Amino acid sequence: MALDADSETLEDLLALLPARRRVLSWVRHGEGLVGWGTAAEIRTSGPERFAHAAKWFEELVAVSTVTDPVGEPGTGLVGFGSFAFADLPGFSVLKVPSVVVGKRGDVAWVTTVGPAAAPPPALAPAPEPEAPRDVVFADAYVDGEHWMRIVADAVSRLQDGDLDKVVLARDLLAAASAPIDIRSVLRRLAAAYPTCWTFHVDDLFGATPELLVRRERGLVTSRVLAGTIWPTGEEDFDHALASSLAESSKNLEEHEYAARSVADALEPHCSSMNVPEAPFVLKLPNVMHLATDITGVASDGVSSLDLAAALHPSAAVGGTPREDAVALIAEIESMERARYAGPVGWMDASGDGEWGIALRSAELIDDRTARLFAGCGIVAGSDPATELAETQAKFVPIRDALS
Ligand SMILES: C=C(O[C@@H]1C=C(C(=O)O)C=C[C@H]1O)C(=O)O
Numbered sequence: 001m002a003l004d005a006d007s008e009t010l011e012d013l014l015a016l017l018p019a020r021r022r023v024l025s026w027v028r029h030g031e032g033l034v035g036w037g038t039a040a041e042i043r044t045s046g047p048e049r050f051a052h053a054a055k056w057f058e059e060l061v062a063v064s065t066v067t068d069p070v071g072e073p074g075t076g077l078v079g080f081g082s083f084a085f086a087d088l089p090g091f092s093v094l095k096v097p098s099v100v101v102g103k104r105g106d107v108a109w110v111t112t113v114g115p116a117a118a119p120p121p122a123l124a125p126a127p128e129p130e131a132p133r134d135v136v137f138a139d140a141y142v143d144g145e146h147w148m149r150i151v152a153d154a155v156s157r158l159q160d161g162d163l164d165k166v167v168l169a170r171d172l173l174a175a176a177s178a179p180i181d182i183r184s185v186l187r188r189l190a191a192a193y194p195t196c197w198t199f200h201v202d203d204l205f206g207a208t209p210e211l212l213v214r215r216e217r218g219l220v221t222s223r224v225l226a227g228t229i230w231p232t233g234e235e236d237f238d239h240a241l242a243s244s245l246a247e248s249s250k251n252l253e254e255h256e257y258a259a260r261s262v263a264d265a266l267e268p269h270c271s272s273m274n275v276p277e278a279p280f281v282l283k284l285p286n287v288m289h290l291a292t293d294i295t296g297v298a299s300d301g302v303s304s305l306d307l308a309a310a311l312h313p314s315a316a317v318g319g320t321p322r323e324d325a326v327a328l329i330a331e332i333e334s335m336e337r338a339r340y341a342g343p344v345g346w347m348d349a350s351g352d353g354e355w356g357i358a359l360r361s362a363e364l365i366d367d368r369t370a371r372l373f374a375g376c377g378i379v380a381g382s383d384p385a386t387e388l389a390e391t392q393a394k395f396v397p398i399r400d401a402l403s
Contacts, residue, residue, distance in 0.1 A: 009109040014198070015125035016101055017183050022366065024080045024097055025186050025200040026346050026354065031105070032197070033074055033156035033346055039113035044094075048086040048310030053079075053094040059306070061349045070109045073216050073352040074102045078111065081305070082201035082344040082358065085313065085337040086330065092339070093202050093395055129184040134177035135402050140371055141171055141335035147391075148384035150332050157328065158380040165257045166319035166328050169375025170391055171335050174402050179367040184261030186354050188401040190337035192285060195354045196397075197345075198357065204339045206361025211285055212311050212343050213266075214354045220270055220296040225282065226258035226316045226377050227251030227290035242281050242288055254377045255279050255290040259323065261315035262294055269307055270296035286396040303351030308343040317341040317357055317375070338363060340373035360397045374397045 011017065013034045017023040024035035040060055044052040044139065056287045057079050068076035078100050084090030099121055147170045154166050182200060189207040190198040196207035211223040229245050231238040245251055263275045264342035273296035282291040298307065303323040319325025329337075339358055347353030362372040376387050 007117070009105050010101060010123070012125060013101060013103055014183065014187050016123050017126065018188075019126065019181065019183070021182065021364070022202055023200060024095075025198055025205075026080065027186075027190055027196045029194050030190075031103050033078065033080075033100055033101040033102045033276065035078070035080060035097030039096045039098045041093060041095035043091050045084060045088065045091045049083055049092040050305060052314075053081060053083075053092065053301065054305050054309070057094060057347065066349060070107065072102075072104055072107055072109070073279075073350075074104065074346065075109050075111065075349055077113065077349040078346055080201050080346045081307070081355075082204050082339045083308075083312070083342040084133040084339050085317070085342040089336060090338045091135055092342070094153070095202070126183070129181040129187070131184045131188075132176045132178075132180045132402050134173050137399065138173045138175070140173045144388050146334075148388055150334060151378055151384040151387050153332055154328065154378045155380065155382050155384070158378065162321070163328065165254060165315055165325050165377055165379050166325045167315075167317050167341075167375050167377050168329065168333055168387075169335070169337065169340065169373055172372040172395060174362070174370045174372060174399075176368045176402070180364065180370065182364065185401045189397060192400065193360075193397055195284065196360065197354070199344050199356060199358070201344055203364040204344065204358055204361060205364070206358060208344070208356040208359045208361065209282065209289065210316060210357040210359055212314065212345075212355045212357050213304060213307045215298050215307060215352050217301075217352065218298050220266065220298050220307060222266065222294045222311070224255075224259045224260050224262045224292045224294060224314065224316060225289040227255040228287050228376065228390055228393075229277070230287045230390065231283075241361070242283065244277070245288055245290060250379060250381050251290055252279075254379050255292070258322040258377070259292045259294070261320060262311060265311045265314070266294065266296055266307065269299050269310055271299055271304045272297050273378065288391050303347060304345075304353035304355060305347050305351075308345070308355035312343050314357075315343065316377070317359070319377070335369040341375065360394060362398045362402070368403065370398075
């Protein structure tokens with residue numbers, strides 16, 4: 001059931017979240033969806049994880065009675081999902097919350113899901129949640145020195161072999177002295193990175209700047225990022241850095257692989273497409289990226305989750321050629337990505353939805369410990385120490401939100 005809601009009560013979606021560990025979030029510029037409770041869910045794994053989840057959702061939609069007077073993307077029945085990066089190991093989840101609150105422009109709504117038309121919950125902003133306490137960060141699977149050796153190994157293979165690009169990541173552990181209230185972390189991420197999508201699905205959280213795919217009334221958008229520098233805080237210097245990014249052949253080459261991989265994967269599922277010729281520079285507080293927004297029109301019957309499945313893993317998180325890069329990651333990266341760098345987002349009963357890439361992210365592994373992730377694209381000309389510094393810049397959003 002969907003009801004029109006008063007958009008003033010819903011001023012701050014994240015403030016409505018109750019004090020529970022598994023609350024759900026997909027928020028950008030104050031708009032999006034939050035949810036809680038579980039009306040239904042599927043956990044799946046393996047190469048067929050997207051197909052299993054899509055079929056489960058389709059069957060659920062078929063047996064549900066939906067009252068949806070609002071009729072916007074994200075109203076009615078909605079599933080939040082988060083998928084493993086690799087075919088194996090790692091689990092994926094798609095869940096329909098029992099309460100979803102959404103906001104889009106001037107329209108706001110509350111959806112309740114249950115066996116009968118449950119009354120909508122009383123919504124009110126929760127008191128300010130407590131920030132994480134005494135957080136200590138440490139290396140996880142490999143330390144910086146070891147990781148640079150892994151990058152050097154990849155560089156020599158890229159110079160000698162047929163691989164053009166591989167994305168390698170590393171992780172950190174954050175341990176707090178008391179249970180982490182995820183709502184505080186989400187509020188901080190959303191406040192500091194309003195142009196990113198602040199997400200949380202089953203203990204995986206972050207603020208991603210990269211939209212793998214959005215389908216909205218048949219219109220498809222994908223924001224591809226690849227090629228990164230990090231600002232120094234000195235305005236003139238950073239201005240020069242931004243223009244150097246747009247002219248750096250290493251970054252342009254890396255970006256081209258990523259944009260091409262998305263355009264090629266979308267093409268069979270779209271009736272028309274627009275791929276801009278040159279990228280623009282996307283400025284975030286911690287890094288700047290080369291970015292390309294690709295748009296298209298989805299072929300009939302192709303849902304946003306189908307599109308995410310076709311796109312994953314793009315060269316922004318895998319590499320080029322895709323299969324060889326994914327095999328090299330499994331061979332040398334020395335850590336489990338789990339759902340890091342996998343699709344995360346939501347889909348409604350019509351197939352419209354938004355799927356980001358779970359970057360600038362971390363996973364709660366128990367109530368006071370999180371594993372943080374950051375990676376970068378490696379090409380034949382990459383320098384391991386510079387790549388290590390890039391991961392440090394990419395850890396900043398989550399580190400700050402947890403500190
Ligand atoms: C892999 C990550 O980021 C990706 C890699 C980028 C790069 O190598 O330049 C840029 C943006 C993302 O596509 C990450 O943040 O962990």
